[in-house]
Amino acid sequence: MGCFGFLKVMMFAFNGIIFLAGAAILAVGIWVKVDSSSIFGLIHQIDNVPAGLSQVLNVGYLLIAIGAILLIIGFLGCFGAVKESRCMLMLFFIIVLLVFIAEVAGAVVILVFKPLAKDLIKKFGAEAVKSIKRDFGANPDVTGLWNSTMSGLKCCGFNNYTDFTDSPYYTNSLEKYPPQCCATMEPCDSTTAAIVSTLSVGGCFPKISSLIDDNIVVIGGVALGIAALELCAMVVSMTLYCQIGSKIA
Template sequence: MGCFGFLKVMMFVFNGIIFLAGAVILGVGIWVKVDSGSILNLLDKIPNAPVELDQVSNVGYLLIAVGAVLLILGFLGCCGAVKESKCMLLLFFIIILLVFLAEVAGAIVILVFRPLAEQLIRKLGVEMVEDIQKQYGTNDDITGLWNTTMDTLKCCGFNNYTDFEGSPFHSEYNLFPSQCCKSTSSACDADNTSTSPVPGCYEKLVSLIDNNAVVIIGVALGIAVLEILAMVVSMSMYCHIGSKHNA
């Protein structure tokens, strides 16, 4: 097998994986939009939810769009390699290039506007704390959503246990949720929280992101390298096919 044959096989295998990944993501996106019991619909039912949360309902559309793009990429790459089609390979190269440029632009925006994003999260946090103090313990959706979040992240409230002061749950039982307690598995009083407070979910989320920043950056760089290799291979095949036709 010559160098060109090897490139054809690699293009076919690589883009076959992209095609299958696109099909899976597209299926998940369609499921998210169709399934009425998904978490997105649960968020839509939360009364007095922050306006910004409405954007979460677009996740299904985003997955559908990403899946469709990957399907197109996989199809163009596979067929372009097998049929030695310059047109398909050129389209594949252009789409990969646009995706790569969009990712670079997105990374720059994240770095530049990170403080703004933190301010937005803090703003959302104020409204979340208000919902806790008004509805935690009486509204099943609010109560269940916070319990799940606290169980998953091992945290307590948005800031800390004081977010629950004045809530229906605290007013009725004079206790805090079990997730805020250090030494018991059931609800507890302030003495069991203030002596060694459980971190708030905002602090835990920021810590989680910071601790995994190296992994996130590594994955992003890995994807960027694959995209660059895909562009190099597609252009190599494009030029080789062009030289064969001109010979």
């Protein structure tokens, strides 16, 4: 296999991975939009959510858009390499370059606005606790969303079990806490809930924060891997573009 053939194979391999990644992200985006019991549905049910955090509700659309773009990129790269189309290779290079620039800009924005994000989460937490104390046990939608979230993440409340104190559920069940806060998965009193919360079941926000912190290295590695893949794809596409041009000439 000559150099030209090797480049075509590499181009096809790079973009095959990009195409599959796009399909996976697109599937996740569609799932987020149709899964009304997800954490995003819970955010939607809480009053006075900070304006910045409410944009999280659009994450499904964002994932769908990213997945669709990656599918297009993968198709252009694969088809352009196989058919030796300079037009498709150039279009592929331009789109990948724009995506790469957007990713760098997004990383900079995340670093700059990280303190603001923490402030928004704190404000959201206060409203989430108010929602629990006002609606949990009285509003079926809010109750169902919290139950689904707590069961899925194996957590209790936003911060801990005390978020449910004085809620309609707490009052109507003779000062008992939800089963998700209890070891026996039956409503329990404050003593049992406190022990379980300390030993195994924490709040949903600490649980999510812990998951992110524990996997931050993996997330960073994946991001760097994607960036490296994009750079390699751009280099290979331009090399193929030039070689196809020299063959035509």
